[in-house]
Amino acid sequence: MAMNTGSETYTIPEHVAIIMDGNGRWAKRRHMPRIMGHAQGVKTVKRVIEAAKALGIRVLTLYTFSAENWRRSSLEVQALMLLLSRKIQAELAAMKKEGIRLRVIGRRDMLPPGLQKQVARAEEETAGGRRLMLYLALSYGGRWEIVDAARAVAQEVQKGVLGIDDINEEVFASHLYTSGVPDPDLLIRTSGEMRLSNFLLWQLSYAELYFSDVLWPDFTEEHLKAAIEEFNKRERKFGK
Secondary structure: OEEEEOOEEEEOOOEEEEEOOOHHHHHHHOOOOHHHHHHHHHHHHHHHHHHHHHHOOOEEEEEEEEOHHHHOOHHHHHHHHHHHHHHHHHHHHHHHHHOEEEEEEOOHHHOOHHHHHHHHHHHHHOOOOOOEEEEEEEEEOHHHHHHHHHHHHHHHHHHOOOOHHHOOHHHHHOOOOOOOOOOOOEEEEOOOOOOOOOOOOOOOOOOEEEEOOOOHHHOOHHHHHHHHHHHHHOOOOOOO
């Protein structure tokens, strides 16, 4: 799909992944509790989802809660889990109506039982969505994902389902959390940090990386369009 901006037309990346960084700093600059930054960040999520739909992005993956985030204070983690639970419940009807299919990737068994049930219900009820596939990386770590995939492959070899010589990139990728979905074309990270932070380590091998100084709560549709414009300036050679 193409995006028109004035006299130019841009190709829209099929899959955009975003590291949503800067909620805590946004709150600190305003002398607010950190959870207020996260609450504002959730509003940005809704805004960016709307923009992604309008632009024709097919898959949007958001780094929502990382493996490392479990190390934060129990009070902040509990507040984040409650915030996530409330938003999934509040947005479920709208997601179904607007054709958004929700999927959660990560070690969901570490999530509170109530949130696990909400996630499963939301995935089931939005399974028919075709307009946008929304992935939330929740209790997610890129190294965890690779280890889990390696374990799954080893189990299939042990059972005789796979032979050692059958293992290749395609087989391994089919055991990742994102199996069946194209790898991201574009990664966006906000807040000025320039690292992957254990996010989609396998899938981002050939993604274009875009780093924005804007804190996540301040990220807008125009910032998303700016990232896509920059994406279109890149020559993607894939090693050729």
